[in-house]
Amino acid sequence: xxxxxxxxxxxxxxxxxxxxxxxxxxxxxxxxxxxxxxxxxxxxxxxxxxxxxxxxxxxxxxxxxxxxxxxxxxxxxxxxxxxxxxxxxxxxxxxxxxxxxxxxxxxxxxxxxxxxxxxxxxxxxxxxxxxxxxxxxxxxxxxxxxxxxxxxxxxxxxxxxxxxxxxxxxxxxxxxxxxxxxxxxxxxxxxxxxxxxxxxxxxxxxxxxxxxxxxxxxxxxxxxxxxxxxxxxxxxxxxxxxxxxxxxxxxxxxxxxxxxxxxxxxxxxxxxxxxxxxxxxxxxxxxxxxxxxxxxxxxxxxxxxxxxxxxxxxxxxxxxxxxxxxxxxxxxxxxxxxxxxxxxxxxxxxxxxxxxxxxxxxxxxxxxxxxxxxxxxxxxxxxxxxxxxxxxxxxxxxxxxxxxxxxxxxxxxxxxxxxx
Amino acid sequence: xxxxxxxxxxxxxxxxxxxxxxxxxxxxxxxxxxxxxxxxxxxxxxxxxxxxxxxxxxxxxxxxxxxxxxxxxxxxxxxxxxxxxxxxxxxxxxxxxxxxxxxxxxxxxxxxxxxxxxxxxxxxxxxxxxxxxxxxxxxxxxxxxxxxxxxxxxxxxxxxxxxxxxxxxxxxxxxxxxxxxxxxx
Numbered sequence: 067x068x069x070x071x072x073x074x075x076x077x078x079x080x081x082x083x084x085x086x087x088x089x090x091x092x093x094x095x096x097x098x099x100x101x102x103x104x105x106x107x108x109x110x111x112x113x114x115x116x117x118x119x120x121x122x123x124x125x126x127x128x129x130x131x132x133x134x135x136x137x138x139x140x141x142x143x144x145x146x147x148x149x150x151x152x153x154x155x156x157x158x159x160x161x162x163x164x165x166x167x168x169x170x171x172x173x174x175x176x177x178x179x180x181x182x183x184x185x186x187x188x189x190x191x192x193x194x195x196x197x198x199x200x201x202x203x204x205x206x207x208x209x210x211x212x213x214x215x216x217x218x219x220x221x222x223x224x225x226x227x228x229x230x231x232x233x234x235x236x237x238x239x240x241x242x243x244x245x246x247x248x249x250x251x252x253x254x255x256x257x258x259x260x261x262x263x264x265x266x267x268x269x270x271x272x273x274x275x276x277x278x279x280x281x282x283x284x285x286x287x288x289x290x291x292x293x294x295x296x297x298x299x300x301x302x303x304x305x306x307x308x309x310x311x312x313x314x315x316x317x318x319x320x321x322x323x324x325x326x327x328x329x330x331x332x333x334x335x336x337x338x339x340x341x342x343x344x345x346x347x348x349x350x351x352x353x354x355x356x357x358x359x360x361x362x363x364x365x366x367x368x369x370x371x372x373x374x375x376x377x378x379x380x381x382x383x384x385x386x387x388x389x390x391x392x393x394x395x396x397x398x399x400x401x402x403x404x405x406x407x408x409x410x411x412x413x414x415x416x417x418x419x420x421x422x423x424x425x426x427x428x429x430x431x432x433x434x435x436x437x438x439x440x441x442x443x444x445x446x447x448x449x450x451x452x453x454x455x456x457x458x459x460x461x462x463x464x465x466x467x468x469x470x471x472x473x474x475x476x477x478x479x480x481x482x483x484x485x486x
Numbered sequence: 487x488x489x490x491x492x493x494x495x496x497x498x499x500x501x502x503x504x505x506x507x508x509x510x511x512x513x514x515x516x517x518x519x520x521x522x523x524x525x526x527x528x529x530x531x532x533x534x535x536x537x538x539x540x541x542x543x544x545x546x547x548x549x550x551x552x553x554x555x556x557x558x559x560x561x562x563x564x565x566x567x568x569x570x571x572x573x574x575x576x577x578x579x580x581x582x583x584x585x586x587x588x589x590x591x592x593x594x595x596x597x598x599x600x601x602x603x604x605x606x607x608x609x610x611x612x613x614x615x616x617x618x619x620x621x622x623x624x625x626x627x628x629x630x631x632x633x634x635x636x637x638x639x640x641x642x643x644x645x646x647x648x649x650x651x652x653x654x655x656x657x658x659x660x661x662x663x664x665x666x667x668x669x670x671x
Contacts, residue, residue: 099664099665110569118656140529147531195567209592212596213599260565263588264591292590431526431529451543452518
């Protein structure tokens, strides 16, 4: 049955994508088994996935061209154990005809978007919780663990409960200095860390001039409210770049579990204080806190526009004497673009240290882990106890603007104060 | 039809080695608490990673937990990363079941896939005390406390019971080459 014969009236975006895929109208709470357009496997999970596929599922991969492998979580390898698993992973990917994105290509979610391996209306599974990022192009992107990813790799399918939907209406326009990260953290603050558990978040933007990068920040953080997917309806920018199925549009008559409405004009920059992402406060609450490390990067905020924000604040100035600024571009493309347009040079001159495109110290494995007592302002997505190294370190999650202003002063700083 | 909540040959954990110790953890136990990222099996070895379970939150846990012990959480147990090796560490240590007010989505699927029984209860997590001894039958969901009170935990949804009768969704797929609820090709 083709999508043309399905009655999509009154369905949410999540229901529409899953209905189109199974060829009949489905509603929240129905259980569906669906074909997957792309399965993404990262280096840290790959050993388990390969073991399950090989030892328990017969070793066959249904659609090798729909499986991508990204070496990003510890890239380049930090020890012999990691190097050995990555060597095996490369061999396995080549032997089985999987698409391999090796050390330095970048963070899985950034790479899949750049490579157009997530598209409007697609279903994309990733072995990383921030696979909600694909919602930026209105793909049903969701994270799963090793067994589910192995089953999807072997069978080309997965099972899903059709999610209920929380509608997040964003009205008004953002004041200067309020970034996508500030909006995303404010949404999590409103929903709380489990306010959208098992659900889809459907973002409805009244004035949708948001870039692809900003949409990625929004959708990326959907999982921090517990969501299964975070779907951003296609705007003109997305429609210009992708073929968007005609059924993939917001239906005002859809049934939403609940609504929240945020007037962007009333927002100000915020941060998430230790030790939870929904512990959101105005920057002023923590202004003046001495900062040892500022980390700009990750799948949340490591793109070219993020680096531009940081460079604009630091241009011609230097990072504070007792503060280290670590910048890790989200991909090789971001790095190339930042070199080409001078952003890289501006940041280097301001005292930034660069590392290989990838996840960096986000989950405390290498490339700048934190010591006991250290305070980090990070553009990443999690600030749990011990997330970036020592359990006695503190992580404040914030926008690239707040990160840059804080790096400049060596203390948590509101970005507008720098511009003024 | 009487359907056992969990009849799971895939699980190596004893169904009942009563009395069972309760470990209470509270709200928002995340996967970095369960197994910090730097102790992932691909970094420290498949034979060692479980010894770092709750290394930051409760350093004594991995050394003193006994097979069959029950972990009790509040809201949003397992939020955070998709890392299946976090619940795998608990399974390797022999954790018999987890009871929580609610579970994070990816983690809940991981628990089911590993065959670690996961029970949702709105009130029990506030009643049970850290270190207390209970009897718990994971197949019936009957939990008895030392004071004689009995509680019954609800079984998982029918779709999952169909899979769990085979041990896990993985075992189900191995046997039928399809998912529960899927029409055979």
